[in-house]
Amino acid sequence: MNFEMLTQAVGELEDEKALELLKEFVATNPSEEEANKAVAACQKGMALVGDLFESGEYFVGDLIFAGELLTEAIDILKPVLGSGEAKKVGSMVIATVHGDLHDIGKNIFKSMAEAAGFEVYDLGIDTPAQAFIDKVKETNAQIVGMSGVLTLALESMKDTVEEIKEAGLRDDVKIIIGGNPVTKEACDHIGADAFTTNAAEGVKIIQGWSA
Amino acid sequence: MIIIGEKINGAIPAVKKAIQEKDADFIRDRAIKQAEAGADFIDVCASTAPDVEVETLKWLIDIVQDAVDTPICIDSPDPFFLKEVLPFIKKPGLINSVNLEKIEGSDQDKCDVLFPLVEGTEWEVIALTCDSENGTPRDVETRVEISKKIIEKAATFGITPDKIHIDPLVMALSTDNNSLLNFVESMKQVKAIYPTVKFTSGLSNISFGMPKRKIINQNFMTLAIYEGMDSAIMDPLNKEIMGSIFATEALLGRDKHTRKYNAAVRKERI
Numbered sequence: 001m002n003f004e005m006l007t008q009a010v011g012e013l014e015d016e017k018a019l020e021l022l023k024e025f026v027a028t029n030p031s032e033e034e035a036n037k038a039v040a041a042c043q044k045g046m047a048l049v050g051d052l053f054e055s056g057e058y059f060v061g062d063l064i065f066a067g068e069l070l071t072e073a074i075d076i077l078k079p080v081l082g083s084g085e086a087k088k089v090g091s092m093v094i095a096t097v098h099g100d101l102h103d104i105g106k107n108i109f110k111s112m113a114e115a116a117g118f119e120v121y122d123l124g125i126d127t128p129a130q131a132f133i134d135k136v137k138e139t140n141a142q143i144v145g146m147s148g149v150l151t152l153a154l155e156s157m158k159d160t161v162e163e164i165k166e167a168g169l170r171d172d173v174k175i176i177i178g179g180n181p182v183t184k185e186a187c188d189h190i191g192a193d194a195f196t197t198n199a200a201e202g203v204k205i206i207q208g209w210s211a
Numbered sequence: 212m213i214i215i216g217e218k219i220n221g222a223i224p225a226v227k228k229a230i231q232e233k234d235a236d237f238i239r240d241r242a243i244k245q246a247e248a249g250a251d252f253i254d255v256c257a258s259t260a261p262d263v264e265v266e267t268l269k270w271l272i273d274i275v276q277d278a279v280d281t282p283i284c285i286d287s288p289d290p291f292f293l294k295e296v297l298p299f300i301k302k303p304g305l306i307n308s309v310n311l312e313k314i315e316g317s318d319q320d321k322c323d324v325l326f327p328l329v330e331g332t333e334w335e336v337i338a339l340t341c342d343s344e345n346g347t348p349r350d351v352e353t354r355v356e357i358s359k360k361i362i363e364k365a366a367t368f369g370i371t372p373d374k375i376h377i378d379p380l381v382m383a384l385s386t387d388n389n390s391l392l393n394f395v396e397s398m399k400q401v402k403a404i405y406p407t408v409k410f411t412s413g414l415s416n417i418s419f420g421m422p423k424r425k426i427i428n429q430n431f432m433t434l435a436i437y438e439g440m441d442s443a444i445m446d447p448l449n450k451e452i453m454g455s456i457f458a459t460e461a462l463l464g465r466d467k468h469t470r471k472y473n474a475a476v477r478k479e480r481i
Contacts (some may be wrong), residue, residue, distance in 0.1 A: 061385035061418020151258045
């Protein structure tokens, strides 16, 4: 198996080529270790997609397609990955905060974070602070991601951080906020650890936290 | 085509700055330019923190209604803020917006709060097809269901369908292949029941995440007008999109001897 070729095929979104390579690979009955290398090669390809998105070469439709391609790739690899699922890089709880219904950006971030190997628990839209807290407790996630498009989402984000503090969880999680209205100032005001208006950059930030 | 000018919104950085610096001239200029360009309503949205939103809205309203006769489209996510500022608006305009989601900690939705104020007036209202059960649905059936509920609720306050602009919240084409087709089908089905109801849309959602968005926006406009869209929240100073509107209306036989189109060119609106 030429892993570099696989990385390149994923990065260039050549789905037929990538899936064919994977099918041929699975037909050789590879070891679990080899199979994990193939997963890593696909994820490397996804990182390329993220870079090309950041540089303005790829657009949202390409990103979504990349997420779908990765899901198909993992499905093909599943039989040879053994019972032990591919090890997760980290886990996070994400949602659009209370009072806001926008979720395009959040969904893109989710598929990219999953593609990068994160376990993502998505609570959907208009999510109250308590739901974040309950899910963090339940899953022991190390990262919380809050998304919003409306200006009022910033207040909800602040309230959510406050409640996470009150629940005694603030030191256990890193918090990243994303969406149109977030800025450095808003991030400081809210008390989050990082902010981004770019899904690919957001994934890089959480990768930094999980390294 | 009813044009709702979108250029006075605190979410736009230059407007945000003008609000912070209390730069009334900047706001006045935007109101006048939009009115001259042919806006039928001028959207006024503060997009500030909630604690200063009402005073900001009042400040903006005063400037706009002092500068132009064009009615205001008053825009806030909070129905109680809308209720508070409505009495300060002299000329009946458009409320942006209501939907059927229950307001936190109450049994009411935005229609319950705002329809009593619209009752017996010339005010019109933008209604989004969202409710507590479905959030923001993208399928035709649920959108039609919610539209019907809103129109029937309005009827109990004596508000006729022609005063309602349904906004079915167009999805991004890059995430939903059938975005325009579902918008059109929702519109057709609701209009089959209530022929006078209006349909509206923001223009930029459709092209979210795509390159050269203008091309998509302009062609969306043309197709949507052809299929019966009545109003749009947009930038009336954008000559390309205005050009699409004038050309489409002329092509659809709504502009006798193409004189409106000709005049728009002459006045450099397109």
